[in-house]
Amino acid sequence: MADEDRTRTDSRAGDGPPDAPATHRLRAVTAGQTRSALRRIARSRRRRRWAVEGLAVLVCLVALVSYFGTRSGSEPGDDQARVPGIPAGAARPSGPPGAEGRTGDAGPALPGLRPRQRTPSPEPTPSASSPAVPPPASTAPTLSLSRGEVPAEVDLTAAGTRDWMHWGLHGTSTVRKRSGSGEIVDGGGSGARVGWDGNQEVFSWRDGTSERSVRGTSTGVYTCGARNGFTLEVAGSGELRTVQLYVGTWMARGRLDARLSTGGSTSTLRLEDPYTSQSAQVTVRFLVPKGARLLLSWTVEKAFTRHCGNVGLQAVAVR
Template structure:
């Protein structure tokens, strides 16, 4: 500093040049430049350096992305392509692991097929189906008919807990079991029906309709002349059934024909008295599938008098 002051003093005193020696000047900075200008210049250099660095980083990221985008499948010779069985350049749908080409499968997948599809085998393995279950054996129709003497008193509520019918309570009217199964059908028959109240058998019930309760009725109906009579039908249910038929004759021979609507067994039973009346209880046992019917016909087979030889009908019951 002392040397510099002396030089400045000598310059002023000698009136010489004011130029400072080159060795004491700072490059690019004049003696009167303020310090703030130096700070701004340094900040400008720093910002340019950051900008250049950011551009370089961005260029690297763009180049890396472009490179990764070109690798959308395994390269030829890649071990993964050889193991998965997928052609080079083909992408596998998401969610299906590369198991098509493993040992034990039907072979590598054919290009263009969806995952897990296979071309048909030239010799397909025959499918093994479960043996057919044989149908349950059907019950063969069954039928039997017996005749016994009619009891003096008949309780239809007891003997016909499934269904029953009574004829002749008032004229030729019919009374049925209230809430019965409806299995009995009056199918009519040839000849005019006539009411009668002189039967020896007395019939009672406690569950009838339209007559709810009756005790000791001797009523019934009859029809005269050979070939005339009554026809009934009883529906099958698949279960064994027993039918009780209460009927009689007066100076005639009656014929009871029983058969099945499905064909098969049939039976005929006769009852006669040439001189007076005769009654009987016919017991019919049968078994038929649903939809089939037991067919019953009670007719005059022969008359022994010109005065209305006939067959009569009181009641029928099913249990």
């Protein structure tokens, strides 16, 4: 009975053969437990190794991303990064001049900028000992004509500050400016002159000779027939002069030709009324050297009546 109970006990106690001693079965159990623990330890070590390796990979990835992110701001060989005062990574201007805005307006010009974008140098300050000389005025001969309405009353003293002349106060007589420059010359003309009193405008002066002062005279002279008229000359002085010429027509077309004695083209102006009278103030501006002259010819180009279609002359003033 005792042997049977021991046999059952031994069969429950271990995995060895039934006839194995108890000590041997205990050692087997201990060895199996040791192998299980070792396997657990190995698995734990593998997990730690994987964790360390994963962390190392992550650190490497972060380092690479940081490295490439830093290098993306500037390309290798970019000379601009070596210019003093220019922030690292600043890009050069691109496109045509002006497309980059006002990059070249401040500081030194960056490499690659065109010369026209550089800040201009300040103008040198003129020396006090050598003042700038103004450019000489133009002395080229000049001539122009324009036409306007005659004022109701013409003040020859104010209009002719240098010289003036009036015709017809007494018949065909003339009155000149007292102490005038004498620049106006009556060159005569073709056809008989006739004095008359009936102009629509009147003339006054306060510095005349032989009549010192006259107020509101409507007198003048005229000449009839085609190709008849008046010629006048005004002396030049090398400066721009303005001539005011007061003329009229009656049932005729009058033609005014102006030219310079120095040569050049002739300027022409016409005044026409086939049925009645008409008057005009002609402004002549001219410039010729001293000794040269303005030449004026005022003639009947066409008469619209057989009864003395004519041109008239009242006054001329120079300033």
